[in-house]
Amino acid sequence: GAGVSQSPRYKVAKRGQDVALRCDPISGHVSLFWYQQALGQGPEFLTYFQNEAQLDKSGLPSDRFFAERPEGSVSTLKIQRTQQEDSAVYLCASSKDRGRETNEKLFFGSGTQLSVL
Amino acid sequence: GNSVTQMEGPVTLSEEAFLTINCTYTATGYPSLFWYVQYPGEGLQLLLKATKADDKGSNKGFEATYRKETTSFHLEKGSVQVSDSAVYFCALSSGGYNKLIFGAGTRLAVHP
Numbered sequence: 700g701a702g703v704s705q706s707p708r709y710k711v712a713k714r715g716q717d718v719a720l721r722c723d724p725i726s727g728h729v730s731l732f733w734y735q736q737a738l739g740q741g742p743e744f745l746t747y748f749q750n751e752a753q754l755d756k757s758g759l760p761s762d763r764f765f766a767e768r769p770e771g772s773v774s775t776l777k778i779q780r781t782q783q784e785d786s787a788v789y790l791c792a793s794s795k796d797r798g799r800e801t802n803e804k805l806f807f808g809s810g811t812q813l814s815v816l
Numbered sequence: 817g818n819s820v821t822q823m824e825g826p827v828t829l830s831e832e833a834f835l836t837i838n839c840t841y842t843a844t845g846y847p848s849l850f851w852y853v854q855y856p857g858e859g860l861q862l863l864l865k866a867t868k869a870d871d872k873g874s875n876k877g878f879e880a881t882y883r884k885e886t887t888s889f890h891l892e893k894g895s896v897q898v899s900d901s902a903v904y905f906c907a908l909s910s911g912g913y914n915k916l917i918f919g920a921g922t923r924l925a926v927h928p
Contacts, residue, residue: 703859732915741820741905741918742860755913790860802850802909802916807859 701725703808705791711814712781720776720811724793728806731774733766734790736810742790748774749797781815788812818843822906822919829896829926837891837922839880839906847910849873849882849889852918854903863891863904896926 704723712718724731729750734742735758744758750771759766763782768774778785788810796804823838841849851863851873864873869884878893889906906919 734916739920741907741920742916744915744917747913747915749913755915758915792860798914802848802914803862803865805862805916807861809857809859 703791703793703806705808705811707811709812711816714781714783714815716781717777717779718781718813720789722774722791722808724772725806728793728795729797730794731768732792733776734792736788736790783815786813786815818847818908818910818917820906820908820917820919822922825923827922827924831898831926831928832895835893835896837904839889839891839919841887841889841908843908843910845910847908850907850909851880851891852905852907854905898926898928900924901926
């Protein structure tokens with residue numbers, strides 16, 4: 700596709716359920732970021748991949764959050780035993796660059812809105 | 817730690833009015849500064865950027881100047897249009913992997 704694709708667009712989960720959120724970056728993009736955007740707030744960094752390597756996971760809020768990108772393209776963010784505070788929009792972004800220019804050519808998906816009841 | 821503070825919204829303006837959205841930052845080192853825009857139903861898009869002090873970023877009639885002495889990067893536009901209605905996010909990038917730190921966002925509503 701032409702842009703970053705995320706699925707599902709909306710996800711409703713019962714507290715305690717596990718969820719998996721998918722990101723299809725633009726083909727050939729090296730850098731991939733996940734951000735969490737709570738209602739009325741700016742996005743907050745979760746984790747960064749360069750190809751298949753997860754180089755920074757300092758933003759993951761707990762060990763219930765896990766991300767992978769096994770073949771250096773599609774990425775999955777998994778949340779185990781979801782809690783109400785996990786309700787947010789989860790954004791994926793990709794870039795063909797890996798250095799200082801990464802954010803100058805960063806493309807965001809439309810996000811997955813997760814609601815935990 | 818690094819942080820970004822921007823003025824709270826919503827900002828409501830009439831078409832052709834002058835726009836200012838204030839943004840200040842706290843950072844170690846020499847961050848790059850950005851304004852992103854989120855139109856209804858769409859993903860975040862880069863609006864403009866500045867990578868060093870005194871740089872002016874500009875795009876679509878919007879501009880912002882990187883002011884190191886006041887740690888600010890205020891967004892301005894001389895004459896807004898209804899199509900500018902969106903949420904605007906100020907952000908900085910620093911560190912080895914260039915992760916972005918965003919402000920809370922400012923919603924702009926422009927009326928005819």
